[in-house]
Amino acid sequence: MPTRTATPPLARRPAASAKSEQRIRDILRVGREVFAEKGFERATTTEIAQRLGISEATVFTYFRGKRELCVRVIGDWYDEIIATMEAGLPREQPVRAQLDFFIHTHMRLFLIQGTGLCALVLSEGRSKGQALGESFLPFQRRYTAPLMDLLARGQANGEVRADMPLRVLRPMVLGPMEHILWEAVAQAGKAIDIGATATALSAMLWSAIAAPDAELAVLRQLRADVSQALAQAGKR
Numbered sequence: 001m002p003t004r005t006a007t008p009p010l011a012r013r014p015a016a017s018a019k020s021e022q023r024i025r026d027i028l029r030v031g032r033e034v035f036a037e038k039g040f041e042r043a044t045t046t047e048i049a050q051r052l053g054i055s056e057a058t059v060f061t062y063f064r065g066k067r068e069l070c071v072r073v074i075g076d077w078y079d080e081i082i083a084t085m086e087a088g089l090p091r092e093q094p095v096r097a098q099l100d101f102f103i104h105t106h107m108r109l110f111l112i113q114g115t116g117l118c119a120l121v122l123s124e125g126r127s128k129g130q131a132l133g134e135s136f137l138p139f140q141r142r143y144t145a146p147l148m149d150l151l152a153r154g155q156a157n158g159e160v161r162a163d164m165p166l167r168v169l170r171p172m173v174l175g176p177m178e179h180i181l182w183e184a185v186a187q188a189g190k191a192i193d194i195g196a197t198a199t200a201l202s203a204m205l206w207s208a209i210a211a212p213d214a215e216l217a218v219l220r221q222l223r224a225d226v227s228q229a230l231a232q233a234g235k236r
Contacts, residue, residue, distance in 0.1 A: 024062050031073045036116025040070055071135045078139040081109045085146050095154035096206055104198040119185040161211045173205055
């Protein structure tokens with residue numbers, strides 16, 4: 001019997017895949033613009049499609065509806081913020097410096113593209129029981145993880161007061177920042193000095209959460225680090 005030649009698998013079409021990926025990026029980019037300008041309720045997939053010069057049906061090819069698209073837009077935005085936080089957090093410096101970085105970066109990134117997405121997250125994130133607001137919760141938990149980590153490390157090394165649990169320290173830091181962001185949203189046409197505001201807020205918060213002997217703890221940690229470095233150098 002003649003040997004049957006196996007039919008080669010169909011080759012993937014990278015050009016089509018690349019085109020689809022670019023289409024998704026375009027929809028997300030314009031979607032971010034529209035959601036930032038109009039919020040969730042007034043934004044429409046029709047307008048997003050019109051700005052891109054495509055049909056609304058094309059948008060639905062990649063996203064099942066406005067809510068799914070909005071969640072993806074906010075998720076990508078949080079990914080960018082979290083990546084910046086994790087890459088820049090100066091973990092080798094005292095917790096005081098790390099907290100200062102977190103506050104400055106938080107304020108800058110949440111307002112760097114205007115107040116639109118910030119307003120959407122603040123308003124919808126408070127909508128408990130609503131599908132959109134609930135969808136934001138995993139992003140918010142991931143976002144606050146570096147803050148919880150630095151506070152825990154601060155308690156462990158004596159820089160942050162240990163008489164208050166982390167569940168109390170967390171809103172002490174995030175609450176005032178959220179209040180300032182709400183004020184910025186309410187006064188969208190008024191410029192806010194992000195640097196000066198973040199510096200003042202950081203100083204106030206540190207005075208509230210720092211351990212009484214925090215400066216002494218820093219010096220002790222520095223001495224321990226120097227002793228360890230000298231010991232390692234002596235072994236070489």
